[in-house]
Each structure stands twice: as C-alpha cells, then as structure tokens.
Amino acid sequence: MDIASLAQDAIKQAQRKGADAAEIFIKASKKLTVEAKEGKVDALEAANDWGIAIRVIKKQRLGFSFSTRPEELKQSVEKAVEGTTWTEADQYNDIPAYCLPESVSVLDRDIRNISEENDIKNALMLEQGAITFDNRIKKIRKAAAIFTASDTAIYNSKGVNISYASSLVTAYTTAFASDGQDSQTGWDFAISRKLNDIDFALIGANASKMAIELLGAKKISSVKTPIILDSSTACNFLGILSASLSAEAVQKKKSFLAGKVGKAIISPLINVIDDGLMPWGTGTKPVDDEGTPGSKKTLISEGRLTGFIHNTYTASKDNVKSTGNAVRGNFKSLPGVDVTNLYIEPPPTSLVIARDEVPKQSHSFGAVPEDEIASPEPALSDKTRFFANAQNDTSEGARNDRLVKSVSKGILILDAMGVHTANPISGDFSIGISGLWIENGEPVYPIKEAIISGNILDLFKKVEGVGSDLRFYGNIGSPSLLIGEMDISA
Numbered sequence: 001m002d003i004a005s006l007a008q009d010a011i012k013q014a015q016r017k018g019a020d021a022a023e024i025f026i027k028a029s030k031k032l033t034v035e036a037k038e039g040k041v042d043a044l045e046a047a048n049d050w051g052i053a054i055r056v057i058k059k060q061r062l063g064f065s066f067s068t069r070p071e072e073l074k075q076s077v078e079k080a081v082e083g084t085t086w087t088e089a090d091q092y093n094d095i096p097a098y099c100l101p102e103s104v105s106v107l108d109r110d111i112r113n114i115s116e117e118n119d120i121k122n123a124l125m126l127e128q129g130a131i132t133f134d135n136r137i138k139k140i141r142k143a144a145a146i147f148t149a150s151d152t153a154i155y156n157s158k159g160v161n162i163s164y165a166s167s168l169v170t171a172y173t174t175a176f177a178s179d180g181q182d183s184q185t186g187w188d189f190a191i192s193r194k195l196n197d198i199d200f201a202l203i204g205a206n207a208s209k210m211a212i213e214l215l216g217a218k219k220i221s222s223v224k225t226p227i228i229l230d231s232s233t234a235c236n237f238l239g240i241l242s243a244s245l246s247a248e249a250v251q252k253k254k255s256f257l258a259g260k261v262g263k264a265i266i267s268p269l270i271n272v273i274d275d276g277l278m279p280w281g282t283g284t285k286p287v288d289d290e291g292t293p294g295s296k297k298t299l300i301s302e303g304r305l306t307g308f309i310h311n312t313y314t315a316s317k318d319n320v321k322s323t324g325n326a327v328r329g330n331f332k333s334l335p336g337v338d339v340t341n342l343y344i345e346p347p348p349t350s351l352v353i354a355r356d357e358v359p360k361q362s363h364s365f366g367a368v369p370e371d372e373i374a375s376p377e378p379a380l381s382d383k384t385r386f387f388a389n390a391q392n393d394t395s396e397g398a399r400n401d402r403l404v405k406s407v408s409k410g411i412l413i414l415d416a417m418g419v420h421t422a423n424p425i426s427g428d429f430s431i432g433i434s435g436l437w438i439e440n441g442e443p444v445y446p447i448k449e450a451i452i453s454g455n456i457l458d459l460f461k462k463v464e465g466v467g468s469d470l471r472f473y474g475n476i477g478s479p480s481l482l483i484g485e486m487d488i489s490a
Contacts, residue, residue, distance in 0.1 A: 197280065432449065
C-alpha cells in the first residue's frame with residue numbers, strides 16, 4: 001500500500017467536493033506488553049494498531065472523520081466534508097503550511113527489532129530487581145515492560161508531506177514491603193525512546209527502596225514546615241501548572257495564567273522549558289501532530305511568564321506563530337495543545353538556594369559558610385544566591401541529599417496521592433502525602449496520612465532551592481525542589 005499516494009488522492013477528493021483545505025493523519029503502531037510474576041511470564045500481549053484521520057475545512061467550517069481500514073478512506077473523506085455542514089464557521093480554522101523540520105532522534109532500532117525473548121528477559125529483570133532488594137519485600141505487583149514502535153505520516157493541501165518512525169519503551173512496577181508490624185508500598189517507572197536508557201533492575205530496586213523507606217511510618221500533628229518535593233512529586237505539581245501554559249486553556253478561560261505574560265508568577269529560581277527537539281525525549285517529534293516543526297521555548301524565565309504553547313488554531317486566534325505543540329490523543333481525535341518535553345531547568349553545575357538573607361545557624365535551613373556565597377545576579381537582586389558545591393549527580397542516592405542537609409526541620413515528600421484532583425482552572429489542591437521527617441539535615445522517620453493544601457502558584461513562589469537531580473517521568477521532568485513553609489494537616 002502506497003500511503004503517500006493514498007493520502008494525496010484523498011486530499012484531491014476532498015478538494016473536488018469543495019474543501020478549501022484538507023489534511024490526512026496516519027498512525028500505525030506495534031506494541032508488546034510483558035508482565036512478570038514470581039519469576040515467570042504472567043501476561044504477554046501483542047497489539048497492532050492502524051488508523052487514518054481526515055480533517056477538512058470548507059467555508060471556514062471544520063469536518064473530521066477517521067477509519068481503521070484503508071479501503072474505507074473514500075467514504076471517510078465524504079463523511080468529513082459532509083460534517084462541515086453541521087459545524088459553525090470559524091475564521092481561525094486552518095492547517096499549517098510546509099516548513100522544513102529539524103532532524104531529531106526518536107527511533108531506536110533496538111526497540112523496533114527487539115525479540116520477544118529479550119522483551120521477556122527485561123520484564124523478569126524488572127521484577128528481580130525489586131524482589132531481591134530487601135528480604136522485607138514480600139510481593140511485587142505489575143512488573144511490566146512495554147515496547148512500542150510507531151510510524152506516523154502527515155499530509156495536507158498546503159504542502160505538508162512528512163513521515164517518520166519512532167520508538168518507546170515503558171517500565172513500571174509496585175513493590176509491597178512488610179516488617180511484621182507495618183506494610184507499605186513503593187513504585188517507580190520510566191519511559192524513553194531509547195532502550196539503553198532504561199535500567200530495568202534499577203527501576204525495580206527504586207520501587208522497593210521507597211517501600212522500605214516508608215516502613216514504620218507515623219502520623220504527625222498539623223504543622224507549618226518547609227518541604228522538599230522529590231523529582232517525581234515535583235513533576236506531579238509541574239503537571240498541574242502545565243495545563244495553564246496552553247493557549248487553548250487561556251482562550252477557553254480555563255487557565256489561571258491568563259493575562260500574566262510578562263509578569264513574575266513564581267520563584268525567580270525557576271526556569272520552565274518546553275523542548276520539542278530534545279534528543280530521545282518521549283515528547284520529541286520532527287513535527288507536531290499537524291505538521292509544524294517542533295521547537296524549544298522558555299515559557300517561564302526566572303519566575304516570569306514569557307508566553308504560552310500553541311497549535312495552528314490557537315496561534316491564528318492570537319495572531320502569533322504556532323509553537324509546534326499540536327498533540328492528538330490518537331488518530332481518532334482532533335489536535336489539541338499540549339507540552340512536548342516540559343521540565344524545570346536544574347542549575348548548570350550546582351544546587352541553588354535563594355534566601356532573603358544569608359541564614360544564621362539558628363535559621364530553619366542551617367548555616368552557610370561565607371566562601372560559598374556568590375554575588376547576586378540581576379534577576380535576583382532582592383535575594384542572595386548561594387551554592388552548596390553540588391555536582392550534576394543524578395544518581396538515586398544523591399537525588400536530593402544536598403537539599404535535605406540544608407533543612408533543620410521539614411518533610412521530604414516521596415509520594416503524593418490524588419494530584420489528579422487538583423483544580424486545573426484555579427490551581428487549588430489538597431492531596432495526601434507520605435515521606436520522611438527531617439531533623440538537622442537527616443531523615444529520622446517516615447510519615448504517612450498527611451495532607452498538603454494550597455495553590456500551585458503559591459507553592460512555586462515559595463521555591464527556595466533547586467536540586468541538580470533532573471529526572472523525567474514521561475514527558476515532564478524536574479529536579480527536587482525545596483519549598484518554604486507550607487501548611488501540613490494531619
């Protein structure tokens with residue numbers, strides 16, 4: 001089957017039926033999922049998916065249809081054109097013109113060509129890494145490895161004609177620990193386009209490490225205290241913020257960042273970047289799901305909002321250029337707006353902490369030697385920035401040690417429950433947390449069943465320290481973050 005000829009014929013058919021613009025989006029994927037249990041394969045599932053979507057614009061009206069059968073493409077085009085009679089005219093409906101995309105790394109042939117035998121081996125390694133971590137690990141649930149290879153093609157009547165292959169590997173597991181008096185769970189997962197980026201045994205060990213750390217967890221009284229978000233929890237909170245960085249959310253009045261471009265909205269220690277060109281990033285593509293080339297953009301610079309992400313429609317409505325952030329949930333949906341690879345930028349070589357003044361020994365965050373104090377940068381003229389001689393060590397053991405050592409009393413949050421319940425329009429949240437209570441720069445005991453409440457912007461305004469342990473969970477990444485005093489309820 002010649003996909004390019006098929007698509008071009010469909011575009012011509014749409015134009016003959018009066019369409020002013022037409023677009024064909026094709027997605028094919030092969031996925032193998034392996035689940036391990038007690039050293040054996042518990043489930044093995046292979047799936048092939050193929051679909052084609054047709055979007056047309058006729059007299060500023062939008063029509064859309066899709067099919068899973070190539071032989072039904074002609075009827076799907078007719079349905080899409082017919083659909084324009086049922087939609088309202090919108091002057092901003094449009095499709096992008098062709099622009100030369102940059103070359104990006106998104107295909108690992110080791111994933112595309114991986115054997116079923118090696119798929120199984122990796123899943124078993126995931127479970128083994130968890131169960132052998134500690135004899136208090138009693139059970140492993142859902143030790144799963146998923147390998148996906150995809151082909152995407154986009155054609156339109158304005159000259160877009162691009163196809164590319166990509167790969168993805170996902171690994172996740174949950175471990176259960178028990179010491180006879182208490183039971184706890186821990187989890188970890190990783191996603192990458194590159195097989196060698198995934199250490200299956202380490203993911204299993206990380207899940208077990210969390211479960212062991214939380215054994216013997218205590219309830220605490222309500223308190224107002226500094227907190228440290230480990231990288232996974234920080235990613236959860238960044239995910240809440242990301243929804244409001246969409247121009248689509250702004251235009252639909254569903255963003256708490258509307259009207260704030262150019263204003264300081266969070267701590268000046270925070271830079272938020274969306275990079276659609278990041279090598280091997282899970283959100284990286286040569287073009288977005290409309291055919292606009294990907295790009296790297298700083299959305300928040302030293303705490304100041306610089307702009308929003310766009311697809312073709314939202315860009316047309318705001319009279320700006322698309323940022324290459326058109327994203328489809330699958331071929332059955334129209335392109336919306338979403339991030340590509342969104343992350344909080346870690347300091348180049350150091351953990352950075354900002355204070356209104358250099359803390360004294362009695363300060364909640366400990367003392368800092370004078371020779372570690374750097375001159376303030378212009379953007380932090382009202383703060384003192386100092387460095388804790390940190391290295392770019394992203395190992396699990398050093399994930400946030402330097403932040404922890406800077407706190408005399410506080411909480412290191414390892415898990416947050418119910419983040420999805422946060423209000424994406426107001427930014428308000430109230431979620432359950434578990435983690436480790438810190439005293440004198442050292443974790444002393446685990447805590448459980450605590451609740452943290454607040455507003456996402458207020459939380460990020462209180463960022464006083466940024467770790468160097470940047471880690472991505474899917475297409476959102478963050479280092480650990482030190483937050484000033486927050487209200488914690490029991």
